[in-house]
Amino acid sequence: MLERLKRRWTYLAIAAMLLFLVLIPFDWFLGQYTVLMIFIGIHTMVTVGLCLLMGYTGQVSLGQAAFYGLGAYFSAILSKTYHVNPWLAMLMAAIATGAFAYVIGYPFFRLRGNYLAMATLGLGLIVGILFSQLDRFTGGSMGIREIPPLSIGSFVFNTTLKRYFLVWVFCLVTLLLAQNIVRSRTGRALRAIRGSEAAAESVGINAAQFKVKIFVLGAVFASLAGSLYVHNFFYVNPGPFGFLFSVMVVVMAVIGGLASIWGAIFGTAVVHILSDELLIEFGEWDTIVYGLILVVVMIFVPQGLFVGLRETYEHWRLRHVERRAEP
């Protein structure tokens, strides 16, 4: 009974969120934030990959920007320089990035904790440097311009409104897939590895293999996000795919709540809205205020805002129910 009620509330919340997302890009609602929302959608796809890796499996990565960038550059080079169909380019980019993550994953996940963090940090830095130094392919710091848009038949994603919906369909499908994985045998295996690797192995879970697989999945999500980025803005340069973005992904994941899939949207949105919109009021003090907010969140809601809010709500509801039960 309570279970069914809870499920009904969940469906209602999801329906409300979807409606909100559908209405956002219209001018009479929040149209001026459409581009911001496109960024949030794209970056959520990167964040959710890290949530799976860090929040569920307990493995750090400070190099997610590398996969985001690889997706972007593969897509840009294939579709612009080699005139490959953008969808096909996107698919090829995802496969190539996934394969790359797979190959480096095995040696990487022989490392643990701080050493793993260092290795992924190095990966992010090296790949970032390649973007600006391999200028024969990447156009160096000038980047690549006039990347063709995505299209389905004669329907071209040539307006911000159309691209907004494209990005959010991708984003929500990604979240749904991630959510399904988390609530499965695979998800349990991942959480088991985070709980205790020795115990996970003792119940037949091949920890090394699962770590690599989830790393690859996160890389593929990030690669798709990168592809969407270039077909949204038709331009790519090394800037957005550097070390700073890798750190930002960690911040977004942590703020939303590492061990929560829907927290990924939440964290990404909060970070973007804070740094792109609200903190502009503070002028040159914005970085300091931003840092302060992060510190306060980490001290008071270490499990992340989304998880924190959900727990507060459940706590409140429990008390409410108890009070009503009293005669």
Place this chain on the structure above:
Amino acid sequence: MSQPILETKVLGKVFGGLTALDKVNLAVEAGKIISVIGPNGAGKTTLFNLIAGVYAPSSGEIYFQGKPLGNAPPHRRAALGVARTFQGVLLFDNMTTMENVMSGQHPRSRYGFLEAALRLPKAHREEETISLKAMRYLNLVGLGMHAQQNALSLPLGQQKILAIARALATEPKLLLLDEPGAGLNALEKQGLGELIRRIRDMGISVILVEHDMDLVMGIAEWVIVLDSGQKIAEGTASQIQKDRRVIAAYLGEEEKVE
């Protein structure tokens, strides 16, 4: 004796310069409760870790159901039918009691990323079997009513029982219990002894490392004594209690008075 479920031949393990286990030959009869005892530092846990595949042996070989285990990693041994518990319990603290046991079903189910992500019927079917079996194991050990609780919210005694349920859920042929009685009160120990017997009756061979002699002597059908990495005696509980070398290992050699 029929084919032993587990055999070790001149099994040895050296850590740096320290010989933790030295030329140990064991043959463990299937369907029995075997206890490995010995003073601290005798090599009991090292033996467990070698059987479970946490360490590779420095010398010798372990045979499970007649086949050498070689360097198979722990997860493969679990799939073959070697399950274990840990001295430090090591429950998954980010899961409920039920989910802990469901994790134990990992090697007995197959569906992976793709089936999970797309929620294919195979995933659904297997997931149903997994939760059904997990509930059965929880009920077997008497933790059914705590299924939805976080694993670490249980008192220590029940946590240790839960760890056994998780190991059982891998559907092992051989179960290694590392000090299951430590930290349990007398009543809980009695329940533990009964549970271990029931596990044996399910056709699962049990090897336990235990310090509590009452528990060991009450349930063990065969006792193996290690001291300083060597097997110094084995036999039934009553034989072991009278063995001079065993008494010497535990209490020290009697000095001759001239």
